[in-house]
């Protein structure tokens with residue numbers, strides 16, 4: 001089973017979108033195995049967004065993600081990474097389709113509500129970074145037999 005790291009960013013937490021976002025992932029059939037309200041530190045943000053460190057928006061990005069608490073989660077299921085990205089929609093809300101999370105709730109690329117791993121490699125890296133050493137809950141759901 002694949003696992004993906006999903007995080008409601010500070011704008012999503014402030015705008016009361018945590019419940020709505022959790023609900024969408026639950027209804028899709030993915031399984032929540034880890035969740036935590038977390039204040040992202042500057043150190044963690046710089047590590048998480050290391051691929052963007054030379055971009056002009058890096059400073060604002062780190063400033064934004066550390067400005068207020070985020071809601072970090074790990075979701076499990078078949079093709080969880082690709083499905084998570086589809087549910088989020090395109091990075092820039094001007095390009096994300098209605099029906100996606102960013103398409104429905106985002107307006108600007110700088111505050112685009114949600115983060116999700118974009119590959120197997122980044123999922124492993126981000127899960128280790130945000131949830132490394134944390135207890136993951138391993139459990140069965142009766143619904144699973146109607147999903148798989």
Ligand code: ABT
Pocket residue numbers: 009052057061064090091109110111112113114115116118
């Ligand atoms: P993240 O889930 O935040 O990683 O977004 P995503 O993978 O969809 O998009 P990338 B390219 O990784 O963007 C990272 C963050 O940088 C912001 N950004 C991006 C800008 O502010 N301006 C830009 O021109 C671009 C390309 C958007 C993403 N996060 N936020 N918040």
Ligand code: MG
Pocket residue numbers: 118
């Ligand atoms: Mg990214």
